[in-house]
Amino acid sequence: MPNVVLADKVWVYGNSFESFLVPVANPAQQTLERWAVENGVNGDFNSICQNAKAKAFILGDLLKGFEIIKAVHLEPVAFDMERDLLSPTYKKKRPQLLKYYQSVIDEVYKTTKEGQASGQ
Structure with a gap:
């Protein structure tokens, strides 16, 4: 899918x-x-966001040659002001994003390290 927007927002x-x-x-x-x-992945948008193949697809676009990113969390719900993740001028609130996604980030680090330790 060349020249297509794969992610609306990324933090x-x-x-x-x-x-x-x-x-x-x-x-x-x-x-x-x-x-x-096109790739035989079934389910609604939320379940597609949890699919390992979908994460690999988005991750491949995010990497663009940088090895510093090894995993990605796909969030089906856009960042919004209601959850205090965006300011009224639509800027990302980094401290609030970290607080909101801390458990997700911890899990990504944990599972990625486990995958690397087992040679995946």
Whole structure:
């Protein structure tokens, strides 16, 4: 899918004690759903966002040659002001994003390290 927007918004978190960054991406729903149909991935948008093949697809676009990103969390719900993740001028609130996604980030670090330890 050349020249297509794969993610509407991306927030990248880096922990100085970890060796890689963790992006939380709001994938472009129509693009990801079209990719899912073309690649035999079934389910609604939320379940597609949890699919390992879908994550690998988005991750491949995010990497663009950078090895510092090793995993991605696809968030089907866009960042919004209602959850206090965006300011009234639509700027991302980094401290609030970290607080909101801390458990997700911790899980990404954990599962990615486990995958690397087992040679995946």
